[in-house]
Amino acid sequence: MKKKTTIYDIAKEVGLTAATVSRALNNNPKISEKTRKLVQETAQKMNYEQNTLAKALKSGKSYNVGVIVPRMDSNFFASVIRGIEEELYPKGYHVIVCQTHDQENLETGNINSLLNAQVDGILMSISNAKSKSNVFHNIAQKKVPLIFFDRKKEIPGVSSVTIDDFNGAYQATKHLIEQGCKRIAHLSNNRSLEIFKNRYLGYKQAIIDHGLEFDEDLVIETFSKVSEGRKTVKKLLKMKNPPDAIFSSSDFSALGAIQEIKDQGLSIPEDISVVGFSNEPFTKFMELSITSVDQSPIEMGRIAAKVFLKEVDSKTLNKESEKIVLQPELIIRDSSLKVKSEASA
Amino acid sequence: MKKKTTIYDIAKEVGLTAATVSRALNNNPKISEKTRKLVQETAQKMNYEQNTLAKALKSGKSYNVGVIVPRMDSNFFASVIRGIEEELYPKGYHVIVCQTHDQENLETGNINSLLNAQVDGILMSISNAKSKSNVFHNIAQKKVPLIFFDRKKEIPGVSSVTIDDFNGAYQATKHLIEQGCKRIAHLSNNRSLEIFKNRYLGYKQAIIDHGLEFDEDLVIETFSKVSEGRKTVKKLLKMKNPPDAIFSSSDFSALGAIQEIKDQGLSIPEDISVVGFSNEPFTKFMELSITSVDQSPIEMGRIAAKVFLKEVDSKTLNKESEKIVLQPELIIRDSSLKVKSEASA
Numbered sequence: 001m002k003k004k005t006t007i008y009d010i011a012k013e014v015g016l017t018a019a020t021v022s023r024a025l026n027n028n029p030k031i032s033e034k035t036r037k038l039v040q041e042t043a044q045k046m047n048y049e050q051n052t053l054a055k056a057l058k059s060g061k062s063y064n065v066g067v068i069v070p071r072m073d074s075n076f077f078a079s080v081i082r083g084i085e086e087e088l089y090p091k092g093y094h095v096i097v098c099q100t101h102d103q104e105n106l107e108t109g110n111i112n113s114l115l116n117a118q119v120d121g122i123l124m125s126i127s128n129a130k131s132k133s134n135v136f137h138n139i140a141q142k143k144v145p146l147i148f149f150d151r152k153k154e155i156p157g158v159s160s161v162t163i164d165d166f167n168g169a170y171q172a173t174k175h176l177i178e179q180g181c182k183r184i185a186h187l188s189n190n191r192s193l194e195i196f197k198n199r200y201l202g203y204k205q206a207i208i209d210h211g212l213e214f215d216e217d218l219v220i221e222t223f224s225k226v227s228e229g230r231k232t233v234k235k236l237l238k239m240k241n242p243p244d245a246i247f248s249s250s251d252f253s254a255l256g257a258i259q260e261i262k263d264q265g266l267s268i269p270e271d272i273s274v275v276g277f278s279n280e281p282f283t284k285f286m287e288l289s290i291t292s293v294d295q296s297p298i299e300m301g302r303i304a305a306k307v308f309l310k311e312v313d314s315k316t317l318n319k320e321s322e323k324i325v326l327q328p329e330l331i332i333r334d335s336s337l338k339v340k341s342e343a344s345a
Numbered sequence: 346m347k348k349k350t351t352i353y354d355i356a357k358e359v360g361l362t363a364a365t366v367s368r369a370l371n372n373n374p375k376i377s378e379k380t381r382k383l384v385q386e387t388a389q390k391m392n393y394e395q396n397t398l399a400k401a402l403k404s405g406k407s408y409n410v411g412v413i414v415p416r417m418d419s420n421f422f423a424s425v426i427r428g429i430e431e432e433l434y435p436k437g438y439h440v441i442v443c444q445t446h447d448q449e450n451l452e453t454g455n456i457n458s459l460l461n462a463q464v465d466g467i468l469m470s471i472s473n474a475k476s477k478s479n480v481f482h483n484i485a486q487k488k489v490p491l492i493f494f495d496r497k498k499e500i501p502g503v504s505s506v507t508i509d510d511f512n513g514a515y516q517a518t519k520h521l522i523e524q525g526c527k528r529i530a531h532l533s534n535n536r537s538l539e540i541f542k543n544r545y546l547g548y549k550q551a552i553i554d555h556g557l558e559f560d561e562d563l564v565i566e567t568f569s570k571v572s573e574g575r576k577t578v579k580k581l582l583k584m585k586n587p588p589d590a591i592f593s594s595s596d597f598s599a600l601g602a603i604q605e606i607k608d609q610g611l612s613i614p615e616d617i618s619v620v621g622f623s624n625e626p627f628t629k630f631m632e633l634s635i636t637s638v639d640q641s642p643i644e645m646g647r648i649a650a651k652v653f654l655k656e657v658d659s660k661t662l663n664k665e666s667e668k669i670v671l672q673p674e675l676i677i678r679d680s681s682l683k684v685k686s687e688a689s690a
Contacts, residue, residue, distance in 0.1 A: 044450060064458050072442065073423030081417070081444075089451070094458035097417065097442045099426075105389065106434070113409050113439035117462035226630075255630060285571075285600060287632040 005048040014042050027092045029313070040092075065308065066114035067097045068107065068124035070151070074252075075280045076297050077125065080149060083301020084123060091309065093120070100127040108135050121145040121308045126153055126193075145311035149304040150295075151195055159311070159322040161304045165195045168293040168328035169202030172247050172275045175291070175330060177210045179338045181245035181273055185218040185236050187229060187253045199249045199277065218243055222253055229256025237264060244272055245336070251276035251283050251292055258290065258335065273336040289333035296326055350393040359387050372437050374658065385437075410653065411459035412442045413452065413469035415496070420625045421642050422470065425494060428646020429468060436654065438465070445472040453480050466490040466653045471498055471538075490656035494649045495640075496540055504656070504667040506649045510540045513638040513673035514547030517592050517620045520636070520675060522555045524683045526590035526618055530563040530581050532574060532598045544594045544622065563588055567598055574601025582609060589617055590681070596621035596628050596637055603635065603680065618681040634678035641671055 007025070011018040016039070024031045024039035031039075065088055069077040085095050096117070098110035107127045114122055121144055136155050139146045148160040176184050186203045189196040200219065207214045217239070222232045229248065233256065236243055248254035254276030261272050268274060268288060276283055276292040283290035307322055352370070356363040361384070369376045369384035376384075410433055414422040430440050441462070443455035452472045459467055466489055481500050484491045493505040521529050531548045534541040545564065552559045562584070567577045574593065578601065581588055593599035599621030606617050613619060613633060621628055621637040628635035652667055 062458075062461060064462055066441075071423075072417040072426065073420055075418055078416075078418030085444075085446075094443065094454050096411075096458060096462065097444075098439065099430075099442075101430075109439050113407075113441060116407060117409055117441065117464075119462075259630075282627050282630060285627060286630070 005043075005046045007048075010039065010043050010046060010048060013046065014038055025092075061120050061312075062118040063093050064117060064119045065093050065095050065305075066110075066117070066119040066122045066124075067095055068100060068110050068114070068122065069097065070100050070102050070125060070127055072097060072099050074278070076150075076278045076295060079297035080125075080301035080304070083298035083303075084305045085301075086298070087302045087305035087309075102127045111135055111139065115139065115142060115144065119144065121147070121312055123147045123149060123304050123308060125149055125151040127151075145308055147304050147307050147311070149300055151193055157321050159307045159324075161300050161307065161324045161326070162195070163295045163300070163326045163328045165198035165328070166202035166205070168277065168295070168330070169199040169247070169249075170206045171202075171328075171330045172277070172291075172293055173203045173206035174210065175332065176245045176247060176273055176275060176336060177206065177212065179245075179269070179273055179336060182212060183215070183218065183241065183243045184212075184245040184247055185220070185243035187232055187246060187248040187250070187257065188219055188221045189224060189249050190221065196249055203247055224250035224252045226252050226256040226259070229253030230260040231256075233257040233260040237261075237266075246272060246274045248274070248276050251278045251280040251290065254290055254292070254335075255282065255286075258286075258288065269334070269336050269338050273338065275336050279331055283331075283333065288335055291333045291336040292331055294329045294331050296329070300326060350388075350391045352393075355384060355388050355391060355393060358391065359383055370437075382435075385435075406465050406657075407463040408438050409462060409464045410438050410440050410650075411455075411462070411464040411467045411469075412440055413445060413455050413459070413467065414442065415445050415447050415470060415472055417442060417444050419623070421495075421623045421640060424642035425470075425646035425649070428643035428648075429650045430646075431643070432647045432650035432654070447472045456480055456484065460484065460487060460489065464489065466492070466657055468492045468494060468649050468653060470494055470496040472496075490653055492649050492652050492656070494645055496538055502666050504652045504669075506645050506652065506669045506671070507540070508640045508645070508671045508673045510543035510673070511547035511550070513622065513640070513675070514544040514592070514594075515551045516547075516673075516675045517622070517636075517638055518548045518551035519555065520677065521590045521592060521618055521620060521681060522551065522557065524590075524614070524618055524681060527557060528560070528563065528586065528588045529557075529590040529592055530565070530588035532577055532591060532593040532595070532602065533564055533566045534569060534594050535566065541594055548592055569595035569597045571597050571601040571604070574598030575605040576601075578602040578605040582606075582611075591617060591619045593619070593621050596623045596625040596635065599635055599637070599680075600627065600631075603631075603633065614679070614681050614683050618683065620681050624676055628676075628678065633680055636678045636681040637676055639674045639676050641674070645671060 007018050007021045011021045021039050024036045067081055067084060072078060081097060088095060100107040104127055122139055146158050150162060152160040152162060188200050191197040191200055204214055220232050222228045246257050254274055258274055261268055266272055276290050279292040279294035283292045303324055352363050352366045356366045366384050369381045412426055412429060417423060426442060433440060445452040449472055467484055491503050495507060497505040497507060533545050536542040536545055549559055565577050567573045591602050599619050603619055606613055611617055621635050624637040624639035628637045648669055
């Protein structure tokens with residue numbers, strides 16, 4: 001069997017001291033990016049297997065970072081995770097993920113599991129439930145950096161990366177009004193979560209600012225599921241004065257809405273226009289593509305990871321937290337484009 | 346503040362001794378399923394917070410199970426994970442997930458990360474690369490149960506849960522032949538992986554069994570991506586004698602194929618029929634729904650989890666491994682249905 005590669009072999013290969021190679025492999029900040037890259041790539045080529053446990057013991061770190069999301073199979077969260085990985089892998093970290101299915105007991109369990117697994121930090125989007133703050137204080141007590149993304153809770157000292165949901169919803173609703181829609185319904189969701197509250201408020205503000213009548217009956221709280229979107233729209237279409245547009249806080253319920261509208265023999269966007277939220281890939285793939293609000297999830301993940309990297313090596317208490325807010329982008333597609341402007345002609 | 350719930354409070358509530366409650370909470374096999382359920386549900390109702398670290402130290406277990414998948418954002422893998430969770434959560438386990446992006450170095454890193462995180466077992470689908478066996482032997486050495494699902498490697502003593510890919514591909518190809526297709530192309534993928542090799546072999550066997558000419562030029566190795574499906578079909582349509590059907594080893598490349606075929610002004614299924622593999626949700630959502638092979642992923646996850654539960658409490662060496670093979674189901678939809686049989690009329 002071939003002899004195992006040691007740091008001395010790597011040092012010889014790259015012409016550096018073993019101490020420098022060791023520092024480079026351990027992502028010591030004193031080592032330049034260029035040297036770190038050279039050493040790590042050479043180590044990989046030479047099939048060097050670092051004893052991660054030994055590394056962890058030496059540094060007091062596990063080089064594991066925990067990520068908690070409501071669900072992994074939404075493109076939005078999967079893309080945030082990809083952004084986190086893209087930022088952390090080159091620094092020697094591994095990313096382990098748990099999902100809460102929007103259940104608070106799973107969320108608590110996941111946090112404890114990750115803490116027991118000795119992660120160096122937790123990046124998370126909170127569950128739909130009104131999560132108790134003491135779980136998060138547990139994390140702070142262990143001096144493990146906690147960073148919220150997308151769905152956050154206001155906790156002193158905890159950083160967050162979110163998007164401007166109010167503005168995303170405002171733009172989406174304004175666009176529907178510009179297309180001539182007058183009775184715009186809103187498929188909302190649990191508004192104890194800031195993101196859904198802000199989408200609702202942005203929608204409402206756009207209605208008011210453009211002189212339309214705000215009708216609370218057109219706002220229905222539902223879940224981010226195809227079947228729920230369908231069910232909700234069935235109800236809306238039974239109204240004496242049904243809506244001529246739907247702004248959904250989720251692409252999944254928007255898709256359900258579209259299926260139901262078509263089944264009832266109505267045309268999209270002529271009879272009813274539909275706009276979703278999150279820019280899930282299927283919104284683009286559909287024959288009738290769906291207008292949606294893009295939240296630049298990869299960017300969000302990358303930034304959350306950068307905040308973690310800054311915090312993990314400076315565990316001072318009462319540190320200043322960062323609140324980063326990204327701007328969303330409305331992507332206009334078939335499901336709402338009635339008026340073709342000169343620009344798009 | 347309210348007093349914290351103890352096991353004595355739970356014991357009083359359910360009328361059992363504290364020792365029995367403790368055993369039930371720790372999933373001691375001597376406790377009946379009924380009692381375990383009663384105690385755990387009562388504990389949850391009473392907001393009992395078990396000190397998982399203390400539990401772990403007592404039992405020598407972490408109650409964390411690691412799952413490794415190529416990607417989490419495919420519905421197939423996300424559903425397998427859901428099946429695993431559904432089976433393991435009621436037994437007190439938490440599931441933590443890593444993705445490999447089909448890269449061998451990430452796969453190795455993920456395995457080490459999970460082992461350092463002290464997981465009680467690893468359930469995984471191997472990466473596209475020809476993963477080295479020694480990584481898996483590492484796991485075996487630590488006596489941590491390893492179970493493969495979907496994409497496996499033949500390793501003595503390691504159990505696996507897979508589907509009969511050969512049969513799935515055979516049924517899909519046979520269906521296309523019954524629809525009158527004569528030149529069926531196959532979008533294959535890395536055939537060093539058994540699943541893709543078996544899909545190729547099933548396709549080939551169906552062609553031969555039905556007296557059609559097998560043409561190797563109609564088999565193209567590509568990736569499971571929309572853009573790759575598009576690119577590959579562009580090439581196929583330039584052939585002097587282009588195909589009249591496409592059987593893709595992936596729904597994602599099938600979708601790309603459909604987009605390209607439409608862009609060239611051809612009709613589906615009349616000019617070219619298309620069948621995918623995996624039954625991703627979008628195949629059903631499309632206006633032109635896509636025929637695909639369902640792999641019952643939730644069932645696969647549940648069974649893999651059951652195999653883990655059996656193995657985790659009986660860490661004997663040279664144990665007999667289980668090789669469980671599930672049968673896939675062809676779901677016929679618009680993209681391939683030319684001949685409406687009486688049954689479907």
